[in-house]
Amino acid sequence: MTVTVARDKETGVAVVTLDRADKHNAITLDMARQLGEIWREFRFDDTVRAAVVTGAGQRAFCTGIDRAAATGVPQPSSPYTIDDPLIAIGPKANDLWKPVVAAVEGMACGGAFYLLGEAEFLVAGEGATFFDPHTTYGMVSAFETIHMAQKMPYGEIARMALMGSAERISARRAYETGLVSELTADGGALDAARRAAAVVASHPTEAVQGTVRALWSAKEAARAQALAHAPHLVTLGNLPPQRQSELFVRRGDGFRLR
Template structure:
C-alpha cells in the first residue's frame, strides 16, 4: 500500500490505516491516491467482505486535506474526482467500518461519516472546520438527513469540534470506547458481518442507500427487487440447509 497507508487482512476483513501521524494523518496527494486505489481493490476483491478504516497514533483519525500541500497549489474548487476515495458517488456495496481514534476534522469527518458503522475512541472529536480556512464542505450534504438541522448548523457555522460523546448523542457514532478497545471492537463487528451471507449484506446496503433518497413506498418496491436476487441465489438454498444440518453456511456469493 505504500508508506502512507498500511493494510492488514484477517478472516475476510481488510484493515486500512492512514499512516501520516506526524501530519495528523492529513490527506495529501500520495495518501489520497493510495486510499482510492485500496478502496477500488477492496470493492472488486471477493476475498474481503468488510473494510475497517482508522488512523495511526492516538491523536488524530484524519485532519482532512493537507492544507500545507494545498497552499502550494493555489486556490480554486477541487476537481470532481478530488474526493474519489470511496468511488465517484461515495458508495461501495460492501460494508465499511470507521474506527475514529482521534480528531476527525474537515475531510477526516467525511471519512468517518462514510462508515456504515462508526466507532469512536473516548478522546475522539469531530469538526466540519472548513469555514475556518475559507474552504467548502459539499460532502456534508448527507448530514442534512442524518442530523437535526440545528446540530448541523452548529457544526457548519461555528466550525468548532464536538466530542465523541456528543457525536454519539446525535447519532453520528455507534459506540464510544476506550482507545485500547477501539480496534478490537471494530474487528469483532467486522468479523461478525463477514460471516453473514454476502448477497444479503450487499442488498441491505443498497436498501439503505435507496431509503436515504426515496420515500418509504418506493424503497419497499425497490427493496423487493433487490432481495429477489438474494432469494433466487444458491446462497439462499445453502442458508436453510446449513441450519437444518447444524453447521456454518458456506457462502458462494451467488
C-alpha cells in the same frame, strides 16, 4: 506507503489505516489516490467481506487534506466546477458496496468527513472529537456538510459547520445524537470496530451487500442533488487562497489544517 491495508482472511475483514500519525493523518494527493485504488481493489477481492477504516496513533483519525498538498492543485476558472482532490477517497465514490466501519480516535475534522460520511457506522474512543474548521478560515463547508448530513441531525451538523474551530463535538455527544454507534475506552475503537466488522463479514456476502445498497438507495437521490451544488458553492464562497493563508497565520490559537 502512507495508507496501509491489513487483511484477515479468517474473518474476512480488511483494516485500512491512514498511516501518517506525525501529521495527524492528513491526506496527501498520493494518499487520496491510494484510497481510491484500495476501495476499487476490494470490489474484486472476495476474501474481503467487510472493512474497517482508521487512522494511525491516538491523536487523530484524520484532519482532512494536507494543506501543503492542496495548494498545489490548479483550479478551473469557472465558479461552477472544482477539482477536489478528496472527491473519490470514499468507498461509495468507488462503487464499493461491501460494508465499511470507521474506528475513530482523537480528532476527526474537515476532509475526514468524506471517509466518515461513506462508512456504514462509526465506533469511537471516548476522547474522540469531531469538528469542522472551514468557516473559521474563510472556506465553505459544502462537501463535508453534505456527507455528514446523512449521519447527523440538521441542528448538529449546522452548529458544527457554522461554529468552525470554536467548538468540538465530544464522542459522548456524537453517541447521543447517533453519529457514533458505539463508544469505547480510549484506544479501544479499532478492536471494537474489528469485532463488529467480523460479525457482518460472517453473514452471506450477497445479503450484506444488498442491504448496504438498500440503505444507501434511501438517501442517494437527495445526496446526489446536494453534491451537484457543492462545487460552485465552494468556488463562489471561499476567500482567495492568500486571504485564507492570512487567516491561518492570524488565528494562531485555532486549529490549523496543516
